[in-house]
Amino acid sequence: RKEVEQDPGPFNVPEGATVAFNCTYSNSASQSFFWYRQDCRKEPKLLMSVYSSGNEDGRFTAQLNRASQYISLLIRDSKLSDSATYLCVVPPLGGSQGNLIFGKGTKLSVKP
Amino acid sequence: SQTIHQWPATLVQPVGSPLSLECTVEGTSNPNLYWYRQAAGRGLQLLFYSVGIGQISSEVPQNLSASRPQDRQFILSSKKLLLSDSGFYLCAWSQLGGLANNEQFFGPGTRLTVL
Numbered sequence: 001r002k003e004v005e006q007d008p009g010p011f012n013v014p015e016g017a018t019v020a021f022n023c024t025y026s027n028s029a030s031q032s033f034f035w036y037r038q039d040c041r042k043e044p045k046l047l048m049s050v051y052s053s054g055n056e057d058g059r060f061t062a063q064l065n066r067a068s069q070y071i072s073l074l075i076r077d078s079k080l081s082d083s084a085t086y087l088c089v090v091p092p093l094g095g096s097q098g099n100l101i102f103g104k105g106t107k108l109s110v111k112p
Numbered sequence: 113s114q115t116i117h118q119w120p121a122t123l124v125q126p127v128g129s130p131l132s133l134e135c136t137v138e139g140t141s142n143p144n145l146y147w148y149r150q151a152a153g154r155g156l157q158l159l160f161y162s163v164g165i166g167q168i169s170s171e172v173p174q175n176l177s178a179s180r181p182q183d184r185q186f187i188l189s190s191k192k193l194l195l196s197d198s199g200f201y202l203c204a205w206s207q208l209g210g211l212a213n214n215e216q217f218f219g220p221g222t223r224l225t226v227l
């Protein structure tokens with residue numbers, strides 16, 4: 001299994017829809033996980049941090065399943081402004097403390 | 113609050129020319145610093161990271177080098193650029209310490225085109 005793997009999409013959804021992305025990871029010892037959002041030709045920006053079973057922030061919910069080694073991101077009531085690429089981020093296998101591995105991202109396109 | 117600066121924002125360079133990209137962080141001390149490259153349509157590739165002044169770890173062998181002359185300054189260099197060096201170069205910082213791998217915060221990036 002790759003260190004981090006995401007469905008590249010694209011996910012094309014109408015405004016108001018609920019959409020979920022999954023991400024699988026290899027490092028069973030990982031304690032911290034992150035979701036970043038990257039707009040076209042811009043830098044990634046931190047969306048959510050996940051340290052326990054999950055985290056919720058408004059319309060966004062991240063869930064962690066340690067047994068199956070996957071993280072999900074749920075977006076409710078999608079807005080046009082949610083269109084972006086969402087990066088799943090995990091600590092590396094055997095890597096130095098502080099480093100992170102970025103998934104290649106899942107592209108979301110919200111249509112009117 | 114912390115801010116991270118990168119310059120230049122855009123750069124077009126001929127093959128074989130030198131490169132110097134600069135990154136500075138404000139509002140924090142003793143951060144971890146990182147250089148990533150993102151090729152068109154690809155994921156982020158970690159190039160270098162630094163846990164302190166003069167301490168550089170390289171993740172991928174290449175014709176690039178990095179230096180950290182000051183606590184909050186990180187420089188990416190090359191003596192001779194290759195076509196394959198084209199990409200979006202991102203600098204990031206994170207807080208040192210603790211057992212958890214901390215979130216990283218990115219600068220605005222430099223878009224490099226090598227012709």
